[in-house]
Amino acid sequence: MGTAAPVAMSSSTGWLAVGAVGVTAVATAVSGNAEPSTSTAVWWLVYAAYALAFWLSDPRPGVWARVTPATSLAALLVTGVALVLLDPAMGWTSILLVSTAVVAAFGFDQAVVAAVIVVQTLAVALSAATSGAPSLEVAVATLAYGVLQAFAAAMVVIARRETEARTALAFAHAELRAATRLLELSTRNEERLRISRDLHDALGHKLTALALALEVAQHHHANGPAQDQIRHARAIAKDLLTDVRTTVSTLRGTTTSLEPALRDLVAGIPHLDVQLTVEESVPLTAERSLAVVRCIQEVATNALRHGDARRLEIAVTSDRDGLRVIAQDDGRGTPDLRPGNGLTGMRERFDDLGGRVEFTSSPGAGFRLSATVPA
Secondary structure, three states, X not given: OOOHHHHHHHHHHHHHHHHHHHHHHHHHHHHOOOOOOOOHHHHHHHHHHHHHHHHHOOOOOOOHHHOOHHHHHHHHHHHHHHHHHXXXXXXXXXXXXXXXXXXXXXXXXXXXXXXXXXHHHHHHHHHHHHOOOOHHHHHHHHHHHHHHHHHHHHHHHHHHHHHHHHHHHHHHHHHHHHHHHHHHHHHHHHHHHHHHHHHHHHHHHHHHHHHHHHHHHHHHOXXXXXXXXXXXXXXXXXXXXXXXXXXXXXXXXXXXXXXXXXXXXXXXXXXXXXEEEEEEOOOOOHHHXXXXXXXXXXXXXXXXXXXXXXXXXXXXXXXXXXXXXXEEEOOOOOOOOOOOHHHHHHXXXXXXXXXEEEEEEOOOOOEXXXXXXXX
């Protein structure tokens, strides 16, 4: 999702809240200022379960793979509400509910987040009412924690959207640079072909005609010293014709590497360490070059936005055997890979070139792509 910085900050803040509740509970027990209404062992057992669920809910790479997001959020909701209800006297325990709302805001849509906030706010109201507090205090506590949860969730959503917008803008800039480089390469190749055709069709033909005319003059019209001059001119014309043909062949055989365009593309991807290797012993056609650029563009997008990857390795090889593209990220992976429009479009693009694309992914093993096009 490209939310590495907000995730890390929110995760650290959440752990501070979890730790603060635990430290405060220990201090309260030691000071003897309050006696839990239930067994201390039960309360601490539920508290440990909440801490474990919070750890499992961390959306950073390699963590979500331990348990599904829905399961971890459900565990947080149940254990958090249980902690609030188990000991109504410890009203500050409700701060954990704010951490739960933040976790929900990171991984779920607004309807789920709203439902979590409503359930937890009702739990706060019930806990405050059970503690014997006056109705006004119950209302104030309920409103305060409800608003605090909503505010925290809203800040997370805003931070996510801002980060995703910046990521999208960075992708757009990278795509523009890559497209510009591809256009430049295509223009250069077309210009070389045009020049080579002009040299061959115009200058080459005229030099050939000149050489033939000199040959005729040498055999039928020249005598004495003129014969030597015509022979010399004819030799120069043949040398020029050879040079033109060599230049035409060189221009037609000259191609520009795709690597600069790919470097421009991956250099503009934020929050992702891309290791790119390009071996292009056989130049790619314009169609294959575009397919490679779009392929890497889609792989990087998926790695960052959907896989929460931090590292992406890409290898592009073009030789006598054909074209091969291998990509592997270190994202969280998925046990049920369902190609969306981007991956489906990539597969169709390689199918049109006579090639094939394979996708593999599993929890904790990231996403892997293998694309091939025969020579």
